[in-house]
Amino acid sequence: MTTRPGPRERLLDAARELTYSQGVHVGVDAILKQADVARRSLYQHFGSKDGLVAEVLRSDGALDGYRRVMDDAGDDPRDRVLAVFDELDVITTRPSFHGCRYTAAELALTDSGHPAHAEVRAFKEGLHRLLTAELARHGHRDPEGGADQLLVLIDGVLAHAVTRPGARPALAARALAEVVLASQS
Amino acid sequence: MTTRPGPRERLLDAARELTYSQGVHVGVDAILKQADVARRSLYQHFGSKDGLVAEVLRSDGALDGYRRVMDDAGDDPRDRVLAVFDELDVITTRPSFHGCRYTAAELALTDSGHPAHAEVRAFKEGLHRLLTAELARHGHRDPEGGADQLLVLIDGVLAHAVTRPGARPALAARALAEVVLASQS
DNA sequence: TAGTAGACAGAACGGTTGGTCTACTGTCAG
């Protein structure tokens, strides 16, 4: 029998799932019930619901996901970047897809003091660095500007896929990503 | 003295402002207070809060905004489409900008039965038609596919501007829009 | 064996949510 993860892990897993499927406004009760954890443990480990939400974003590992997709695509920077859009097509056509967790959190939490905002920004900044490095390795004329364009395409795919189901925006974006990659120095 | 708009109009105006600045989860009380309207009037005119939110989206006139921006840009389809991205740069750099109202509503309302979803879809569909017609007039090789790409760029700009302030994504997207426009038949 | 730390259950806190209800007021047509 596998040892059951501790309350902290169970709390994070349940919150990760529920804040995505139901939005960040899920009740604490629902999270506690799914995690099968005492009310007090939440406040002992994370201080507040806001703290839990922020920790879910921080520990999400989405950046590692992008890295893995690119590593699986081989060495050519062109293939590596385009693989991201192939993966986006897979992700956005899954029935369980409900949009980008970070964008959703950013839009839903209108309180500018919420600790989740810092995590969202850190993630996007990290993704920008990742793409900049890739374009630089590819000999792009303006790696930072190119990464801006790729990021707009990625965010666009994730946002568009929610509002126009069946549109396959990742395919449309992939063609534009090829254009970005063609800007050699 | 100008005649004060009726309760219905005041309710819509207040809801439009508050659901944008505070998110769709603002309380009914806050809307009623700002509209200076009796509680009962809300339910008499819109049936429920959900109905009010949906009506806000339906009557928003954002599509007319896009039309006006394009009409102000003259006759050349190329200028008309690029003007949209110039306008997006203005909008997204305003301090009051908090993202696309439709995307935010779509992500925040996880209940798939909410009447607002239909309005969001109708808006995006209308914008797609608008852009398709413009590209067709421009002699684009694949107006529908091109409109898909433009829509990804627009959604990308609106989403990205929220999560990476100061990035001016509209400028990055404008360059890609020029590429879309270059696909002549 | 006693002490301690962590996890548990569950009641209760004050506050807010969306929604319903009654009662009063003004207006305007017949």
Add this chain to the structure above:
DNA sequence: CTGACAGTAGACCAACCGTTCTGTCTACTA
């Protein structure tokens, strides 16, 4: 004048919100 109607004011409801509390049980450690 009268009745209908739209609006206002405010009490009220059950449900839920995040949070804090008391108290019990278990496992490890000194």
